[in-house]
Amino acid sequence: MTLSDRTTLVGRLRAAGCVYAEDEAELLLAAADSPATLADLTARRVAGEPLEYLLGWAEFCGLRIAVDAGVFVPRGRTALLVDAAVELTGPAPAVVDLCCGSGATTVALARRLAPRWLAAADIDPAAVACARRNLAGLPAEVYEGDLFAPLPAHWRGRLDLVVANAPYVPTDAVALMPPEARLHEATVALDGGPDGLTVLRRVGVDAAHWLAPGGHLVVEAGTTQTDALCDAFRAAGLVPSVRHDEDRDATAVIAHRPG
Template sequence: MEKSIIDRLRSEGCIFAEEETQLLISEASSVEDLMKMVEIRASGLPLEYVLGFTMFYGQRIIVERGVFIPRQRTVFLVKHTEALTRIGDIVIDLCCGSGAVGAVIATDVNKISLHSVDIDPVAVKCASRNIADIGGHVYKGDLYNALPCSLRGRVNIIVANVPYVPTDAIKLLPQEARLYEPKVALDGGKDGLDLQRKVAEGAPRWLAPGGHLLVETSKRQAAKTFEIFTNAGLMTKIARDEELDATVVIGTNSGKG
């Protein structure tokens, strides 16, 4: 049976058919359930949606259909955020999607006050499931507008994996992303940086003195993201991991917001 599943998935273009087969077998509750999952996967639905979860930085993250699937490159963003986060910090996770970034940080650092935000109600529901056991809060709304005013000027960390794909480049994305993931989680506007501008402009008003803003961006966009951060009054630096093809821009609030 295992070989037939591998062959079925491979025939539909699944590059990692062996690994996917093992995951499907381990998660299926019965042979009937397994065959159903195999057919759904073979139809093109992303594996994470078929399984209902993904492994992200060692943590099992619930992924519901219609929610942006966490990318492994985003581990680089998490690592840099955790390096700056201290016990007791107030952490905001903007455009949180499944809530993966905030959930991992809250689990690893402990005793932070986590506030996650997304404009998509499907994402808000999914994020709520992922951070329910760690005492975080999830809000539906447009970036900072969704947050309690009481947090203004007190936030230690803002982490934001906002959409940064230029609108015209969405058609070049892999089929699984184009067909199944929400456009609102991918489309960053004409140059891909519309949301980054909004996040950076608002950050000084929400960050405490010495607080940090971290965003994921592309290698090609990094210089422009750096400029956006500095124009917002943040002390800025760029971190890059070639192996993961991951770029993070980090801004620090030097004064009062």
């Protein structure tokens, strides 16, 4: 591709609203094995298809995570969950990643911890299939089902760490999300109910029984939701705290099971 062609590609992407048009152009060029493929990828990106679906992967915590069409694309801000979880967790923990999506958080935790047991779960079959691909070769199980329901019963009350990037967008706000998300990602991965906290409240109630004494729950939430979520976690018998990362524009709520 000539310099003028590259400039044209960047211009098309920028006109379509791609904030990082130069970077995206380089990624599309690297992914295309022919001019025809590049034209197809460019047209699909300009039409609003997520870049990660076109590439087949997303970068997360320095790792390349496979992402299939329709599966929730891992966001950079979710790295806060990984950092917080690693800081809280002792040696050889038993760890579960709920609403795991592509399994990005699970893979990152597998790399940074040395779990004695590591599992992921999601209600979406497409996400489960994607997570199993990403976790192939790692000592982790991926279960299909609703939150804790598919997990082996003998881990109840024995988990050291539960992380969950559960849906927390209020139902009415889903329509206001960028088209890349609301038109392409599974609604079940986005819609958190009337106030965005329907699933997270359930996570807290159940985590109080699945965590071992002294264990921790770490979830992602919106900054305006932390007070209500902390109240819900306290009502479930957990001790919550909030951590915010300005650089990532990320908020995590951490809940400790007293022990």
